[in-house]
Amino acid sequence: MFSCKVPFKNRLPESVSLVAHPCDNATNNLRVNFNQPLLKEKQNFLVCVKGLNYRHKADFSIRLVEWLELHKILGADKIVIYELQVHPNTSKALEHYVKSGFVELVKTSLPGFYSNVPDLMSVFLVKNLHVQMFQEVIQYNDCLYKYMNMYNFIVLVDVDEVFKVPADRRSPFGVILPLSTDTWYDLIYKKTIPKVANVKPPPAAFKARNLIFADDKAELQDWYPDIPRYMYLLQNVQRNVNYTFPSGAGIKAFHNPQIVFALHNHLPRQCIGYSDGWCPVHDFDLQDVHMQHYCTGKEKDECKLHRGVNLSMDTAIWKYKDRLTEATGKSLKEIGLL
Template sequence: MREKSKISGGKFKHTCAYYPSILDLQFNNNFWQILRSSNGTFFLYGAYHDNRTAVQKPTIRILGMINRIEPKVKTHCLLWYDAARDPLLTPVVEYKYIWNKIWGNYKHGILQPYLMACYLPNPADLIAKKFKIDQIPVSVSLTEKGCEPPTNNLLINNKVPAEKKRFAVCVKGLDFLQVDLSVRLVEWIELLGLLGADKIFLYELEVHPNISRVLKYYQKMGRVDLTPISLPGDQPNLPGLRHLYLKSKIINKRQNELIPYNDCLYRNLNSYDYIALLDTDEVIMPREVSTWNELMERVLAKAPAGQPFASYNFRNVYFWDDAEHSRSLVASIPGHMHMLQHVYRSFNYTKSGQYVKCFHDVQKILLLHNHYPLACSKGKCTSYAVDPQTAHLQHYRSDCQLKKTNCQVEYKQHLVKDTTIWRYNQDLIPRVNAVLRNLGLL
């Protein structure tokens, strides 16, 4: 980032705000900056350049949380260009709500997730300022009164790799303070690699030391991208207290999770064809082919021609962890291979549209929720339901969810043995064992 002294010297008369030094910025904590407006406080997390062909105009998007519902305050983007003394000023044209009011917490004072948008200046304005037509700002400040001194400055994500890859997986903030899931995590990461995940993007609140070792190992290999994250506002960030808060404030937890999900989308607009939002106990499992690439070839061949589907969703089915349903261990499979050992699942799938996970078409999505897209570039989002015989979401659980009173009847009385995952045994077992030995976990 530039220093104020480099752009404010000489006899040049500024027509707008000075570029803020780091001492001018208001930080809520390590990962959030603040705008205090006349009607609400903005906690800002990230900024992104969006020039996808499906969007109306090239746009700078700002992701954050606001302690207001339906914010009315008019705000502006100060767009900071490399070597320019003054920013270019553009209005915020929309506040996109990354939530649905029927899900709860719909009241002032509770932090709400939003994606804000400012259009980039048109070419004539750039030429008048002696900028290149295709020049992209390096950072953005959000203000209420236009050229007032900014209290925030976000670096704009504009990653354009030399080669676009196929599949990325995004994982919400990991909160495993005392639970050691390191061995299961290795099995999960290696299985996703065999399926065709090019990279896994994980966000970290707090994890067990062994989990941290696993993640750093894969990060060093380039297979994992690990981003630390925190909660904004007056929400707790002391690890033990934060864990209790997220466990008891479920709706607040769900709203906070939408920040890493959408950050992962916008950081990778130009890098991948599809992204999947998965938890570490979930796998999108092809049942007729071996890889996600082969799966999508088959799905696209079956889907109605000419339909601009924004996502492809997979029905959820539970694989139970508990001893009653795991029966006995398979002698030829190491006991630490949790998914390979647990092959009894519910005969019944959860209802169509419930607890699904998707492959999201990165070019069509504006807002993401855990289970499906909330907004798309061409208006209403369309999602294609993949036939469970083609592929499904294998969800490994220890027991029924607390509020699912009918779970025992619907999902635990009638079980079937599903060994689809065993097709990966020959490759998966030695890969997992090699990593565990390398890390001293076996």
């Protein structure tokens, strides 16, 4: 992370150059992003999603539509998705939401020769998870800086697990699900902000604890007949009894872009005005919200769950059942996937 002060007051640079040593001749020129909200009024919630790498998985498109429609219902104003490579059906689904203005798609790649060898990318990502994790951080911070002046909160969530990625991938798919309210707006503005009104310093982020939901429908064949089988989120309602330990594992958060200076996958990495990279973070009350992480690879320790003492039924998501089923079905038909 490089930063420097603007050398003049009340003027914004249109571009900058980076050099390795002082007085080097610049060989690059990078445009400065300074996006502002239309009519000077910010929207509330931007969701940033790291690079999708699902070229050979056709069935992801249907689950992606359900996931996107749920976030519409929760109150996301826009979703920015970074794309490495996806199946044509997934492209069709994404383009549907790009046309509606709900999704912005950012084509991206890995550095070096891997970015130009798509057939090897899947193998490379699985065997070099640390490289991909660094790339995720780049994408998340790119999203933060482009939109920091346009939204009140930036939310980082993943879609990996719901799409059955290889078992040794650990990045969680997520839905930050309100429990005591129906929308993110009510969760943040009516429930949480009043609770921290007198907290000093003010929180840079609000974090939701993680719960693991088991994807065992195909194994046990106990489908709910009043819910279409393709509704992945609504069909999988068996979850771990306990929250993920330690308390910071798998969490996701709402970040205040006026305070947060740098993002990690789960928490703010640096905040403006604080030394040593420290950021004040507030834990949501457990009765108000949790993070739903869907587990698909039984080889993973966190996914070795069994019905009974380890799992309990959690149908909190069913309060959206009618709206989500109708909206998903409608979009799937419009896209041509149903």
